[in-house]
Amino acid sequence: xxxxxxxxxxxxxxxxxxxxxxxxxxxxxxxxxxxxxxxxxxxxxxxxxxxxxxxxxxxxxxxxxxxxxxxxxxxxxxxxxxxxxxxxxxxxxxxxxxxxxxxxxxxxxxxxxxxxxxxxxxxxxxxxxxxxxxxxxxxxxxxxxxxxxxxxxxxxxxxxxxxxxxxxxxxxxxxxxxxxxxxxxxxxxxxxxxxxxxxxxxxxxxxxxxxxxxxxxxxxxxxxxxxxxxxxxxxxxxxxxxxxxxxxxxxxxxxxxxxxxxxxxxxxxxxxxxxxxxxxxxxxxxxxxxxxxxxxxxxxxxxxxxxxxxxxxxxxxxxxxxxxxxxxxxxxxxxxxxxxxxxxxxxxxxxxxxxxxxxxxxxxxxxxxxxxxxxxxxxxxxxxxxxxxxxxxxxxxxxxxxxxxxxxxxxxxxxxxxxxxxxxxxxxxxxxxxxxxxxxxxxxxxxxxxxxxxxxxxxxxxxxxxxxxxxxxxxxxxxxxxxxxxxxxxxxxxxxxxxxxxxxxxxxxxxxxxxxxxxxxxxxxxxxxxx
Numbered sequence: 079x080x081x082x083x084x085x086x087x088x089x090x091x092x093x094x095x096x097x098x099x100x101x102x103x104x105x106x107x108x109x110x111x112x113x114x115x116x117x118x119x120x121x122x123x124x125x126x127x128x129x130x131x132x133x134x135x136x137x138x139x140x141x142x143x144x145x146x147x148x149x150x151x152x153x154x155x156x157x158x159x160x161x162x163x164x165x166x167x168x169x170x171x172x173x174x175x176x177x178x179x180x181x182x183x184x185x186x187x188x189x190x191x192x193x194x195x196x197x198x199x200x201x202x203x204x205x206x207x208x209x210x211x212x213x214x215x216x217x218x219x220x221x222x223x224x225x226x227x228x229x230x231x232x233x234x235x236x237x238x239x240x241x242x243x244x245x246x247x248x249x250x251x252x253x254x255x256x257x258x259x260x261x262x263x264x265x266x267x268x269x270x271x272x273x274x275x276x277x278x279x280x281x282x283x284x285x286x287x288x289x290x291x292x293x294x295x296x297x298x299x300x301x302x303x304x305x306x307x308x309x310x311x312x313x314x315x316x317x318x319x320x321x322x323x324x325x326x327x328x329x330x331x332x333x334x335x336x337x338x339x340x341x342x343x344x345x346x347x348x349x350x351x352x353x354x355x356x357x358x359x360x361x362x363x364x365x366x367x368x369x370x371x372x373x374x375x376x377x378x379x380x381x382x383x384x385x386x387x388x389x390x391x392x393x394x395x396x397x398x399x400x401x402x403x404x405x406x407x408x409x410x411x412x413x414x415x416x417x418x419x420x421x422x423x424x425x426x427x428x429x430x431x432x433x434x435x436x437x438x439x440x441x442x443x444x445x446x447x448x449x450x451x452x453x454x455x456x457x458x459x460x461x462x463x464x465x466x467x468x469x470x471x472x473x474x475x476x477x478x479x480x481x482x483x484x485x486x487x488x489x490x491x492x493x494x495x496x497x498x499x500x501x502x503x504x505x506x507x508x509x510x511x512x513x514x515x516x517x518x519x520x521x522x523x524x525x526x527x528x529x530x531x532x533x534x535x536x537x538x539x540x541x542x543x544x545x546x547x548x549x550x551x552x553x554x555x556x557x558x559x560x561x562x563x564x565x566x567x568x569x570x571x572x573x574x575x576x577x578x579x580x581x582x583x584x585x586x587x588x589x590x591x592x593x594x595x596x597x598x599x600x601x602x603x604x605x606x607x608x609x
Contacts, residue, residue, distance in 0.1 A: 098309045102145055106305045109138045113299035125288065132291045135298050136275055139326060146325040159190055162261040169258035170358055174379075176206040182262070182361055185393050190264070191363045192394040198384045201370075204394060205359045205382035209346055212380075213256055214354030216345065218244040222317045229313070232303060237353050238336050239300055243318070245355070246332040250321035259357040267334035268411030268543050271297055280547050283523035284554055285423055286404040293408060301329050338410050346378050356380060364406070365395035366418050403553055413549045421454040422557050424466075424516070428473055437480040441472045444484075444491055455517075457557045460497055461564055462513075468494040470509040471501050479505060503572050510572075514565040517558040528555050 116123070116131035123131070163182050170177055183193045198204055215237045218227060223244055227233040233240040248254040266272055270281075270290035278294070281287040308314045308324045318324055339360040342351045359371070359382055367385035374381055388394050398410070400419040407413055414420075427450030428438050439449045445468050453466040462470075471494050475483070479501055483491060493499035500506045526534070531552040535545055 099145065099149065102142065103309070105138060105142045105145065106302050109135065109142065109298060110302035110306065112138065113295060113302060116295050117299065128288065128291050128295075129282075132278065132294055133275060135295060139298060142326055146323065146327070149323065150325060150327075156265070157261065159262055159264070160184065162258065166258045166262050166358075170207075170211070173211055174208045175211055175358065176203075177358055178202075178204045178206075180204050180394055182358075185363070188363055188393065190361060192358075192361055194388045194390055194392050194394050196390045198388040198394065200384050200387050202384050203381055204384055205380070206377075207356055207359050207380045207382075209343070209378045209380075211259075211357050212343065212354045213241070213245060213248065213259075213357075214343060215241055215244075215352045216354075221247070223247060226311070226313045226317060230307065230311075232300065236300070238340060239304075239333070241340065241353060241355075242329070242332040242336045243304070245335055246328055247318060247321070249328075249332070256357070259355075262357075262361070263335055266331065267338055268546060269334055269337060270294060270408060271330050271334055272411075273543070277543060277547060280525065280544070280551070282525055283520070284404070284551055286407055286550065289404070289408050297330065297333055298326075301326050304329070334411075343380075344373055344375065346375065359396075362394060362396040364398040364410075364412075364414055366414075366416060367395070367397035369397055369399065371396065403550055407546070407550050411546070413546055413553065415549060415553070417553075420553065420557070421456045422554060423452050424455055425452050426450070426466075426469060434475075434477060434480060437477070437484065438472050438475070441475075441480060441484055441491070442469065444488070445472070445494065447472075455557060455561055457553075457560060461557075461561045464495040464497070467497065467509075470512065471499075471505060474505045474508040474512075475501060476505075500572075506572055507569060510565040510569050514562050514569075517561050517565075521555060521558050524551060524555060526551065528552060528559070531555070 112131070112134055116128070116135065160183065167177060167181065179195045179198055180192050181195055182190065185191050185193075192204075218224065218240055221244060223233075223240070227240050233243070245260070248256050249260050251257075254260065270278060270286075270293050273290070273294075278287075278290055281290050305324055308318055322328070336355065339355050340353045341356060341360075343354050343356075344350075345352055359380060362382075365385070370383040370385045372381050372383075373379075382396065385395065385397055398406075401409075401417075402422075403413045403417050403420045404423075406417070428435055428442070432438065435449075442449055445465075447465055447469050451465075451469075453469065454463060455461050455466075456463070472480075483494070483501075494501070531548050534540055535548045535552070540548070
């Protein structure tokens with residue numbers, strides 16, 4: 079998803095190398111210094127320190143953008159995306175692609191997408207895109223950037239940044255082969271790189287919060303590094319700076335384009351994978367389903383099959399994969415409310431100071447579960463995975479219960495992975511108490527309540543980006559609330575069905591089929607703290 083306003087395009091590309099502005103150089107040097115300090119590993123930064131770093135970085139970026147915008151004139155407006163559709167379709171067809179019974183257009187609340195011209199049946203091919211049309215890390219190596227990529231450590235080690243620079247150089251080139259495709263790309267995006275400070279603050283308490291700070295910090299550092307390299311490396315100056323100054327706004331656009339659209343692609347006639355942008359196909363929006371895209375090596379083309387039946391004039395969608403809404407928000411800039419694969423990460427670990435640590439670690443090892451790991455809560459009838467349930471049961475066991483399980487058979491241990499397998503009423507209650515308490519604490523970390531989110535989502539002055547953030551926050555809080563309700567129901571069941579305490583009081587056959595588990599005292603490490 080991206081905004082549809084269009085930035086200006088240069089009227090006549092200057093052939094002379096753009097010289098650096100001393101004030102810009104000073105700001106970039108300061109930015110790089112702050113970013114390097116912000117990414118230190120030891121001692122680890124607290125959430126409050128990470129927030130303070132982000133605010134300082136954003137302040138420097140705002141100053142930098144304002145200074146760079148002063149000199150960024152002499153450009154003409156680019157056409158609106160809807161006015162570029164015919165030229166783009168012609169370009170696809172002329173270069174061996176097939177767009178069968180589809181075109182491109184706007185969809186209310188969904189942005190730009192793929193539209194069926196007439197009905198398309200499930201499993202019918204509607205896109206065939208030759209590899210030669212894709213902008214990839216392979217085409218990057220064959221471009222003017224090729225020698226620069228081979229020499230530079232960052233561009234070699236982070237292919238997505240190299241691909242972003244490749245796209246940016248092609249955008250600046252009025253004679254680029256890919257210009258009809260680039261004209262179809264959004265001018266800005268709804269990923270956290272485009273958030274205001276207040277919009278990032280809204281994420282405090284959520285699972286996306288620290289990742290949003292990291293995204294801003296890392297891209298700012300990469301830009302500062304590349305900016306210094308551009309003006310000190312002869313090859314970089316001649317390739318990149320012959321068209322336009324290397325501004326942060328342009329780099330952010332290129333990174334946003336790649337981040338929201340990149341896909342792994344097999345290397346034709348070779349081993350391994352490249353990453354790339356797939357013109358046309360990458361304009362499909364997401365919906366629930368299954369992966370229906372395949373690469374035909376013999377044809378050197380990507381084929382996309384309809385995931386469902388699509389009527390004429392309806393939107394044709396694809397399935398992006400089993401991603402969480404946090405991943406969608408961070409990497410694609412949207413939230414899918416009907417996401418069947420949404421889940422919430424919870425990091426748990428057994429403290430080495432626990433007097434029963436050795437026994438618990440031994441039991442978890444036999445279950446192939448780490449003593450410290452990330453687990454997930456799901457928006458489902460039973461919100462806990464088998465691994466999470468087993469982890470929490472193992473943690474909450476007494477010494478006698480641990481010894482009994484360790485002395486038993488592997489089959490006995492498997493009961494811990496079963497929703498029906500209750501070790502004892504006390505153990506199960508402790509586990510459920512922990513999850514309930516933990517979810518309650520997590521809810522308190524958010525800056526707003528569910529009712530406040532509902533009110534903000536329908537507020538007439540709320541921006542589309544704000545509404546998307548609120549939608550995400552509402553989904554996380556609803557999941558946590560549902561988990562709390564589930565634990566309460568399970569505890570009531572335990573009280574009525576397990577009247578005595580015994581490690582053998584529950585069997586696989588007679589326990590509640592929806593029984594979940596949690597832990598009571600496990601050390602937690604959940605990346606949701608807000609300053």
